[in-house]
Amino acid sequence: MARRVSSARGGNGAGIRAARAGVSPQVAPAADFHQDRQDRRNGGAAAVHVAEQRGQAEAALAFAASIVESSDDAIVGMTLYGMITSWNAGAERLYGYTAREVFGRWPTGITIPEDELPKILKRVGRGERVNHYETVGVRKNGRRIKVSVTVSPIRDAEGKIVGASSIARDITHRKEPEAAVPEPDTLRYVASLAAAVADQINNPLAVIMGYAQLLADRVDAHGRGQIDEILEALSRIQEIVRRMKRVTRIELIQEAPHLPEMLDLMRSSEPGLPLH
Numbered sequence: 001m002a003r004r005v006s007s008a009r010g011g012n013g014a015g016i017r018a019a020r021a022g023v024s025p026q027v028a029p030a031a032d033f034h035q036d037r038q039d040r041r042n043g044g045a046a047a048v049h050v051a052e053q054r055g056q057a058e059a060a061l062a063f064a065a066s067i068v069e070s071s072d073d074a075i076v077g078m079t080l081y082g083m084i085t086s087w088n089a090g091a092e093r094l095y096g097y098t099a100r101e102v103f104g105r106w107p108t109g110i111t112i113p114e115d116e117l118p119k120i121l122k123r124v125g126r127g128e129r130v131n132h133y134e135t136v137g138v139r140k141n142g143r144r145i146k147v148s149v150t151v152s153p154i155r156d157a158e159g160k161i162v163g164a165s166s167i168a169r170d171i172t173h174r175k176e177p178e179a180a181v182p183e184p185d186t187l188r189y190v191a192s193l194a195a196a197v198a199d200q201i202n203n204p205l206a207v208i209m210g211y212a213q214l215l216a217d218r219v220d221a222h223g224r225g226q227i228d229e230i231l232e233a234l235s236r237i238q239e240i241v242r243r244m245k246r247v248t249r250i251e252l253i254q255e256a257p258h259l260p261e262m263l264d265l266m267r268s269s270e271p272g273l274p275l276h
Contacts, residue, residue, distance in 0.1 A: 096140030
């Protein structure tokens with residue numbers, strides 16, 4: 001059977017014309033080949049476009065991260081349960097803890113007092129923003145600092161609230177002049193209150209000491225030793241009461257960061273009445 005192969009051009013492009021004896025000529029167009037090449041070009045361009053967009057997004061994220069890291073404010077990310085997820089250099093400077101020390105932990109009372117944080121996170125979980133909330137933070141060395149905090153929701157790509165971001169600024173120096181204005185009144189109030197409490201304690205204390213001294217003469221040597229210990233403790237209380245009547249300034253205890261502010265009686269009262 002005779003067969004003839006020839007090339008032909010026509011229609012929409014080059015093709016291969018095959019002719020066989022007794023068979024109608026068929027054309028296999030080359031357009032599909034060109035379309036495939038075009039699709040590859042388009043696909044490559046799309047991939048380049050996606051890569052460019054990804055690069056731009058990563059650059060924008062890196063830029064935003066550098067802003068956060070270089071900020072003087074303490075910027076802290078946390079879950080809605082209070083676990084720390086991010087901690088910038090400003091937070092390290094303000095609170096004294098490194099990021100490694102707080103990542104994945106619940107640092108009680110450092111950024112926001114323990115009894116206030118759950119209420120704030122609950123509001124944030126509802127989508128609210130807490131603006132310029134003035135509170136007290138605690139540094140690593142135990143020193144209390146007055147801060148202004150703004151807490152905002154963190155949302156994922158679908159808009160769901162997944163955490164909270166707090167921005168804190170130290171306002172201790174701003175508050176010191178404000179606190180200095182009423183200090184004489186505060187001192188007068190504290191001194192009067194301490195003196196009143198001392199008077200209330202002093203009377204029953206004198207009665208207890210009198211009865212203890214009487215009992216000391218009616219018991220054996222072992223009982224007398226125990227009463228001597230009681231009298232020694234009562235004498236110590238008497239010294240504290242005397243100091244309460246001589247408060248001349250306001251000095252707070254610095255070594256108890258997780259307790260309410262308390263008067264340091266030793267440093268706030270007149271010298272010359274040391275506690276043994």
